[in-house]
Amino acid sequence: MSQYSRKFNPNDKRNKGGKAPPLPNMPGSTGSFGSPGGGGTPGSSTSSVVTRPVTHAIARPLFMCKPYVNSHLLKGNFKTIVVLPKHVDKGEWIALNTFEFYEYLKLFFGVVFEFCQHCKSMSAGPGTDYYWLSADRKPRPLPAAQYIEYVLTWINNRLTDETVFPTRPSNALVSVPGQTQVIASPQAGQAGQNWIGKEAGFPVGFYGSCQAIFKQMFRVFAHIYHTHFDKIVHLSLEAHLNSFFAHFIMFSREFELLDKRDLEPLQPLIDSFDEKGVFQGLKQGA
Amino acid sequence: MYNSGQNQQGMFGQGQAYYPQQGGPGFNPQQGGNPQNPQQQMLLDQPNSFAINNPSNGSSQQRPRTAGSLSSAPRDDDYVTIVRDASSYQPITRERATACKLKVELFYKQNVQHALERNQRRNESETRLQSDPRMSEERKNRQRANLGHQESQFLRLRRTRMSPDDFHTVKVIGKGAFGEVRLVQKKDTGKIYAMKTLLKTEMFKKDQLAHVKAERDVLAEADSPWVVNLYYSFQDSIYLYLIMEFLPGGDLMTMLIKYEVFSEDVTRFYMAECVLAIEAVHKLGFIHRDIKPDNILIDINGHIKLSDFGLSTGFHKTHDQAYYQKLLDKAQAPSAPKTSDRNSVMVDAIHLTISNRNQVNTWRKSRRVMAYSTVGTPDYIAPEIFIHQGYGQACDWWSLGTIMFECLIGWPPFCAEEAHETYRKIVNWQESLYFPEEIHLSHEAEDLIRSLITSADKRLGRNGAEEIKAHPFFAGVDWNSLRNIDAPFKPQLKSMTDTTYFPTDDLENVPDAPAVAAMRAAQQQGLQPPGPGEETGLPFIGYTYKRFDQLNRHGGF
Numbered sequence: 126m127s128q129y130s131r132k133f134n135p136n137d138k139r140n141k142g143g144k145a146p147p148l149p150n151m152p153g154s155t156g157s158f159g160s161p162g163g164g165g166t167p168g169s170s171t172s173s174v175v176t177r178p179v180t181h182a183i184a185r186p187l188f189m190c191k192p193y194v195n196s197h198l199l200k201g202n203f204k205t206i207v208v209l210p211k212h213v214d215k216g217e218w219i220a221l222n223t224f225e226f227y228e229y230l231k232l233f234f235g236v237v238f239e240f241c242q243h244c245k246s247m248s249a250g251p252g253t254d255y256y257w258l259s260a261d262r263k264p265r266p267l268p269a270a271q272y273i274e275y276v277l278t279w280i281n282n283r284l285t286d287e288t289v290f291p292t293r294p295s296n297a298l299v300s301v302p303g304q305t306q307v308i309a310s311p312q313a314g315q316a317g318q319n320w321i322g323k324e325a326g327f328p329v330g331f332y333g334s335c336q337a338i339f340k341q342m343f344r345v346f347a348h349i350y351h352t353h354f355d356k357i358v359h360l361s362l363e364a365h366l367n368s369f370f371a372h373f374i375m376f377s378r379e380f381e382l383l384d385k386r387d388l389e390p391l392q393p394l395i396d397s398f399d400e401k402g403v404f405q406g407l408k409q410g411a
Numbered sequence: 412m413y414n415s416g417q418n419q420q421g422m423f424g425q426g427q428a429y430y431p432q433q434g435g436p437g438f439n440p441q442q443g444g445n446p447q448n449p450q451q452q453m454l455l456d457q458p459n460s461f462a463i464n465n466p467s468n469g470s471s472q473q474r475p476r477t478a479g480s481l482s483s484a485p486r487d488d489d490y491v492t493i494v495r496d497a498s499s500y501q502p503i504t505r506e507r508a509t510a511c512k513l514k515v516e517l518f519y520k521q522n523v524q525h526a527l528e529r530n531q532r533r534n535e536s537e538t539r540l541q542s543d544p545r546m547s548e549e550r551k552n553r554q555r556a557n558l559g560h561q562e563s564q565f566l567r568l569r570r571t572r573m574s575p576d577d578f579h580t581v582k583v584i585g586k587g588a589f590g591e592v593r594l595v596q597k598k599d600t601g602k603i604y605a606m607k608t609l610l611k612t613e614m615f616k617k618d619q620l621a622h623v624k625a626e627r628d629v630l631a632e633a634d635s636p637w638v639v640n641l642y643y644s645f646q647d648s649i650y651l652y653l654i655m656e657f658l659p660g661g662d663l664m665t666m667l668i669k670y671e672v673f674s675e676d677v678t679r680f681y682m683a684e685c686v687l688a689i690e691a692v693h694k695l696g697f698i699h700r701d702i703k704p705d706n707i708l709i710d711i712n713g714h715i716k717l718s719d720f721g722l723s724t725g726f727h728k729t730h731d732q733a734y735y736q737k738l739l740d741k742a743q744a745p746s747a748p749k750t751s752d753r754n755s756v757m758v759d760a761i762h763l764t765i766s767n768r769n770q771v772n773t774w775r776k777s778r779r780v781m782a783y784s785t786v787g788t789p790d791y792i793a794p795e796i797f798i799h800q801g802y803g804q805a806c807d808w809w810s811l812g813t814i815m816f817e818c819l820i821g822w823p824p825f826c827a828e829e830a831h832e833t834y835r836k837i838v839n840w841q842e843s844l845y846f847p848e849e850i851h852l853s854h855e856a857e858d859l860i861r862s863l864i865t866s867a868d869k870r871l872g873r874n875g876a877e878e879i880k881a882h883p884f885f886a887g888v889d890w891n892s893l894r895n896i897d898a899p900f901k902p903q904l905k906s907m908t909d910t911t912y913f914p915t916d917d918l919e920n921v922p923d924a925p926a927v928a929a930m931r932a933a934q935q936q937g938l939q940p941p942g943p944g945e946e947t948g949l950p951f952i953g954y955t956y957k958r959f960d961q962l963n964r965h966g967g968f
Contacts, residue, residue, distance in 0.1 A: 210526070233511060356497075
């Protein structure tokens with residue numbers, strides 16, 4: 126790897142709360158990991174980012190190096206698969222995409238699992254570590270594999286929670302031929318309000334849940350990029366990962382699912398995608 | 412297959428050396444394949460074009476660089492070269508990488524496809540609305556909202572994890588070496604379907620994956636009235652599940668057992684429908700290869716549909732070349748039974764069948780049992796399939812000829828007591844094809860049969876179905892309205908789950924295939940069955956399927 130000197134991470138020290146799953150009381154217990162069924166909102170517990178000062182200039186991370194940074198499975202305008210299709214419910218669109226990002230992110234984690242087992246911390250580059258907030262609200266460092274498994278379990282619990290991501294043809298939605306849809310409980314109490322996915326039967330907190338999920342999914346991306354990208358290259362998966370990540374970012378931009386500050390660990394990569402026009406479609410032979 | 416740790420067969424190309432999409436100065440884009448290969452693109456309509464690049468495939472080689480380009484071109488500072496080598500990684504990791512790659516490629520392919528189809532549906536709906544000047548704007552908007560609602564429901568369906576628990580079994584209506592077919596009712600909608608279950612381990616072991624995938628593909632792609640509709644396919648760690656349209660009329664085999672022979676008029680109807688059905692399958696680019704009376708199903712109105720593009724009966728085991736060869740060798744070996752004497756066998760078999768209709772039916776019944784077995788019957792298979800030759804679509808027309816023979820004569824032309832005798836007869840069809848004198852056939856009928864049961868290079872239909880349609884036997888058939896006319900036999904049904912036309916009594920006497928039985932026993936004991944784990948899921952990538960219009964389609968009835 127060429128020693129390209131470049132300051133990669135800002136030196137500011139941050140420790141901020143976010144929306145994240147709580148640490149299960151007993152690691153490995155099969156019980157109610159994550160906020161128990163429907164009770165807590167996704168924002169009720171937090172994890173944190175610890176950024177340590179980086180005193181020396183650091184090497185350019187591999188994922189920022191050519192040719193890998195320019196390797197893509199997809200070309201063309203991501204809008205084709207990102208923008209809300211006409212007449213389609215926004216909640217259903219976000220729900221399906223969240224579900225799919227989760228499914229495929231899980232695959233990438235599965236690929237690096239062999240190596241991730243040796244990761245001592247959930248790092249996202251020199252200076253950035255993600256901590257898990259335990260039940261007593263204390264930030265705890267966790268081995269990355271454990272952190273990610275918690276995250277994936279937590280997301281899975283959300284996605285399979287019918288009160289957050291309903292899948293059954295809901296009784297709330299009664300489609301009367303030739304007439305408009307009648308919406309009954311559980312939304313009846315909030316008749317005045319409006320929220321994403323309301324008409325399709327998603328709860329008030331649905332969008333917030335998705336934001337929390339996206340935030341955690343981003344961290345998994347960040348860890349894979351910063352720690353396991355060489356393995357990804359050896360396994361010839363970088364084009365797939367880059368495109369999948371670009372899709373993820375494009376989608377989260379379109380529906381404002383990620384906070385700009387959370388993107389920092391991979392901001393240079395995102396900038397490079399922007400610079401190269403990855404989101405709008407690579408020009409032929411560019 | 413995909414069962415090794417290495418990716419040998421990518422989705423979009425094979426074995427290309429890696430090379431970046433935007434090669435730096437050090438790269439020579441003439442080598443390693445063209446990433447812009449138009450065949451591999453899935454472009455959507457302009458301007459929102461979006462496509463899948465030729466992915467870097469599982470090759471671990473670094474694309475070779477010429478010395479000239481190294482010295483002549485200055486390189487970026489941020490240029491890094493890694494010689495890809497994953498050989499020290501755990502096999503499971505390499506396998507996961509392959510699976511990940513294939514799944515992601517399929518995901519984007521399908522994603523683009525979904526967008527495309529969604530656009531099509533919207534455009535069609537919009538065109539319809541525009542062309543109706545009498546419709547009020549309000550009504551049009553309601554229709555648009557309706558389509559949006561359907562699209563939204565489909566999105567929901569796509570993230571719904573389906574399981575066999577979503578269905579309630581009404582009755583087992585078929586058994587095979589790899590699983591069974593049940594009449595089921597979807598719990599939430601009450602709709603009736605046929606559910607085919609296939610044991611993954613067996614499919615994997617018996618090398619049936621290409622077949623099951625082909626079946627899934629045909630069923631999913633065909634939006635044809637001649638092909639059984641597939642509504643969903645899904646899987647768990649043990650089984651593959653196909654949720655298909657239930658055709659209450661049974662199949663042609665059952666009908667032949669009941670009626671023994673058909674008149675030429677009735678035969679003409681079924682053969683004409685089969686011609687259109689086979690033509691439809693061929694137009695999709697598939698070869699059925701296993702057209703036989705058991706696979707010709709009868710719908711609620713008495714019209715036919717083709718099923719079994721895989722191996723519900725486990726029959727495709729016999730498509731294995733080595734297996735055929737063994738049977739042929741057995742038939743020709745000096746140590747084979749005395750009946751391998753060519754003349755005596757033929758005479759013997761024919762006398763046996765002609766002399767007693769009851770015996771024909773006994774043979775048919777035993778054939779039904781055989782249909783449930785691993786081996787199945789080779790009666791309808793074209794010779795080119797199991798001698799070492801390539802075969803094409805014409806093999807399906809041979810099968811049609813043998814079925815037509817059976818409809819008119821009462822037994823298939825090459826039937827014999829033992830499968831290997833049947834093989835021998837088929838290979839030597841010139842000598843063994845025999846029309847019994849006491850059964851009268853019209854000249855046209857016999858001529859059509861003879862022009863179908865003939866060598867592939869002379870066979871009628873080799874240049875397309877039109878040839879067959881033009882045969883004098885079909886004179887007077889209105890090919891365009893065939894499916895709308897009254898069928899000769901219309902099923903009389905008492906209820907939507909009536910299985911009168913499925914002789915399930917026989918089924919009780921059919922033991923489960925050993926693998927199916929073993930799995931069932933393990934499950935009953937509450938053991939975690941030794942099903943394929945996550946990793947053997949690799950070959951089943953792309954199996955899962957959901958049909959857009961399953962919601963408003965006449966699924967069940």
